[in-house]
Amino acid sequence: MARFVAPIDALTAAIYSILIVLTFTLAFTVIKRWPGYNQPIPEGFGTELFFAVLGAAVAWALIDGLMLALLSVLARGEKHRFLQALQAANSDEEAVAVIADEFDFVLEPIASETKRHLLYTDVLEHLRDSQPRPVGFQREDFVEGLSVALVAIVAAAPSLLPLWLWRNDALAALRISNIVSFIILFILGYRWGRYTGANPWKIGALLVLTGVLLTAIAIPLGG
Numbered sequence: 001m002a003r004f005v006a007p008i009d010a011l012t013a014a015i016y017s018i019l020i021v022l023t024f025t026l027a028f029t030v031i032k033r034w035p036g037y038n039q040p041i042p043e044g045f046g047t048e049l050f051f052a053v054l055g056a057a058v059a060w061a062l063i064d065g066l067m068l069a070l071l072s073v074l075a076r077g078e079k080h081r082f083l084q085a086l087q088a089a090n091s092d093e094e095a096v097a098v099i100a101d102e103f104d105f106v107l108e109p110i111a112s113e114t115k116r117h118l119l120y121t122d123v124l125e126h127l128r129d130s131q132p133r134p135v136g137f138q139r140e141d142f143v144e145g146l147s148v149a150l151v152a153i154v155a156a157a158p159s160l161l162p163l164w165l166w167r168n169d170a171l172a173a174l175r176i177s178n179i180v181s182f183i184i185l186f187i188l189g190y191r192w193g194r195y196t197g198a199n200p201w202k203i204g205a206l207l208v209l210t211g212v213l214l215t216a217i218a219i220p221l222g223g
Helices: 007-032 045-087 092-107 113-127 139-165 170-196 200-218
Strands: none
Touching: 007 045, 007 139, 007 170, 007 200, 045 092, 045 113, 045 139, 045 170, 092 113, 139 170, 170 200
């Protein structure tokens, strides 16, 4: 899967997928425990809840995959625009200025003007006769988007499983699903910490706390 999607994109998709599931499961848990709420759980509610959460998770996965594919197309279009502007320059000085506009905000704090000018001149020599890639939707965009969607669905699957296995006991299913979701959030945070070189235990705990806070915000807003 790493061949088709960047690790950070896969981690982000998995985290958002778990948050979508938690928005459903924690919302019902909060409502059920609300003072004065004594309505019995209707028969067949567990099955309906499972398919509702499954539908939301799959829908989000598809949206996430589609948005990533569209962003890839837009990023390629931005590179195409840059290359066109570079090759349309009337002189080397103008072309170097185009490159500087694109990269100065990154390199200015860490490189002197002389070093940046030498680097931009070298970049110009490499890009002067380059051919831009097609801007439209490509096969790799579809594969990348599909890969992210699959990651999101697979990440949500362990949290969905209790909703099906204990569908005749909705409260037990919700409790187990919530526990599984927070465990997965911690694991994802741990892996994120290892990937970025941060403390994985702290990142795991922070991600669990962030998940609780974001879900607490989403529930009253109808999320």
